[in-house]
Amino acid sequence: MAPPVVTSIDVSSLPLIARGKVRDLYEVNDSTLLFSTTDRISAYDVVMENGIPFKGAVLTQLTAHWFSVLKEKIPDLKTHFITLDPPAGLTPAETELVRGRSMQVRKYKVFPIEAIVRGYITGSAWKEYETKGTVHGIPQLAGLKQCAAFPGGALYTPSTKAEMGAHDENISPEQAAKIVGDKYAGRIEKLALDLYKTGAEYARARGIIIADVKFEFGLDEATDEIVLIDEVLTPDSSRFWPAGKYETGRDQESFDKQYLRNWLTKEGLKAKEGVEVPQDIADATSSKYKEVFRMLTGKSLEEVL
Ligand SMILES: Nc1ncnc2c1ncn2[C@@H]1O[C@H](COP(=O)(O)OP(=O)(O)O)[C@@H](O)[C@H]1O
Ligand SMILES: [Mg+2]
Incomplete structure (x- = not known):
C-alpha cells in the first residue's frame, strides 16, 4: 500500500529551523539537523498544492546512495551525512512520519552559491548561447547543436543562491569567487567538476545521461574543509536523460518534472500559485522518480524502505 502523501512534516518535539520549497529542517542538537524531505514539488519556482507519492523517500534514499558511491570513488570527500535513522526523542508517530x-x-x-556543472547545453544555457554565443558569459564555439555535450568538457556555471521567494541568477566563476572568497572558490569549482564527472560516468553505465547538476557546499569551520551538503544528483537537482533516446538538435525526454511542466503549460498554469496537480499527472511523475531510482541504484524503492 502506498504511504500517505506528506506535504508538511510537523515534528513538535524538535525546533523547526526552516521550511524550503521541498524540505522541512529541524534542529536535533547544536551540530545536527534533521534534514527531512516532504513530497512537495515545485515547477517554475512555484510549489504545487498537493504532493507526489514517494517523492520525499526517493530524494532521500537516492542522495544517501550517491553519498556512498561518491565517497568510494573520491576517498577524501566530506559529506554532511550522518545516518538515515530518525533521531531519538521523537514520538512514535513523528518517527513514522520522518522514517525513510x-x-x-x-x-x-x-556557501551562498549554487555550484552548477553543465555537461550538455540545454535550458537557460542553450537560450543564452542561441542569442549571445556565450554560456554564463563564457564564449563558446560556434555551431553547437541543442543538447550537445560541451566539446571541451563540462563547464562550471555557478548561480547565486537566492533568498526565499527570489530567483537564482546566473553568474560568472569570477563573480562566484567574490561571493565565496578566493580562498575557497577554486576548491569548490574543482570539487563540483570532479563530483559531476564521477556521477555522470556512474549514471551513463546505467543508461542515464546527467546533463547538468546543482551542488551545494558548506564549510567545516573547525577543519577549514569544504563539505558536500544538501541533496545530491537527484531528479530535483539534476537533469537526467534516458541515454537510449538521446539525440542532439532537439529537446530531450527527461526523468523529472517534464509531465508536470507540460501539463502546466498546456493548461496555462505556468508559474501560477495554488495549483492542484491532477492524480494521473502526480502518479506519472511519481513513476518517473521511482524509475530513475531503480536505474541508478539497481534496487526498487520498496526494497530499501
Ligand atoms: N548540512 C547543512 N547545513 C545547513 N543547511 C543545509 C545543509 N544541507 C542543506 N542545507 C540547506 O537546507 C535547505 C534545504 O531545503 P530545500 O527545501 O531543498 O530548500 P530550497 O527551497 O532552498 O531548495 C537549503 O536551503 C540548503 O541550503
Ligand atoms: Mg533545495
Missing part, C-alpha cells in the same frame, strides 16, 4: 524520507546531517555554514 529523512536523514540526520551535520549542520554547516552554507
Whole structure:
C-alpha cells in the first residue's frame, strides 16, 4: 500500500529551523539537523498544492546512495551525512512520519552559491548561447547543436543562491569567487567538476545521461574543509536523460518534472500559485522518480524502505 502523501512534516518535539520549497529542517542538537524531505514539488519556482507519492523517500534514499558511491570513488570527500535513522526523542508517530524520507546531517555554514556543472547545453544555457554565443558569459564555439555535450568538457556555471521567494541568477566563476572568497572558490569549482564527472560516468553505465547538476557546499569551520551538503544528483537537482533516446538538435525526454511542466503549460498554469496537480499527472511523475531510482541504484524503492 502506498504511504500517505506528506506535504508538511510537523515534528513538535524538535525546533523547526526552516521550511524550503521541498524540505522541512529541524534542529536535533547544536551540530545536527534533521534534514527531512516532504513530497512537495515545485515547477517554475512555484510549489504545487498537493504532493507526489514517494517523492520525499526517493530524494532521500537516492542522495544517501550517491553519498556512498561518491565517497568510494573520491576517498577524501566530506559529506554532511550522518545516518538515515530518525533521531531519538521523537514520538512514535513523528518517527513514522520522518522514517525513510529523512536523514540526520551535520549542520554547516552554507556557501551562498549554487555550484552548477553543465555537461550538455540545454535550458537557460542553450537560450543564452542561441542569442549571445556565450554560456554564463563564457564564449563558446560556434555551431553547437541543442543538447550537445560541451566539446571541451563540462563547464562550471555557478548561480547565486537566492533568498526565499527570489530567483537564482546566473553568474560568472569570477563573480562566484567574490561571493565565496578566493580562498575557497577554486576548491569548490574543482570539487563540483570532479563530483559531476564521477556521477555522470556512474549514471551513463546505467543508461542515464546527467546533463547538468546543482551542488551545494558548506564549510567545516573547525577543519577549514569544504563539505558536500544538501541533496545530491537527484531528479530535483539534476537533469537526467534516458541515454537510449538521446539525440542532439532537439529537446530531450527527461526523468523529472517534464509531465508536470507540460501539463502546466498546456493548461496555462505556468508559474501560477495554488495549483492542484491532477492524480494521473502526480502518479506519472511519481513513476518517473521511482524509475530513475531503480536505474541508478539497481534496487526498487520498496526494497530499501
Ligand atoms: N548540512 C547543512 N547545513 C545547513 N543547511 C543545509 C545543509 N544541507 C542543506 N542545507 C540547506 O537546507 C535547505 C534545504 O531545503 P530545500 O527545501 O531543498 O530548500 P530550497 O527551497 O532552498 O531548495 C537549503 O536551503 C540548503 O541550503
Ligand atoms: Mg533545495
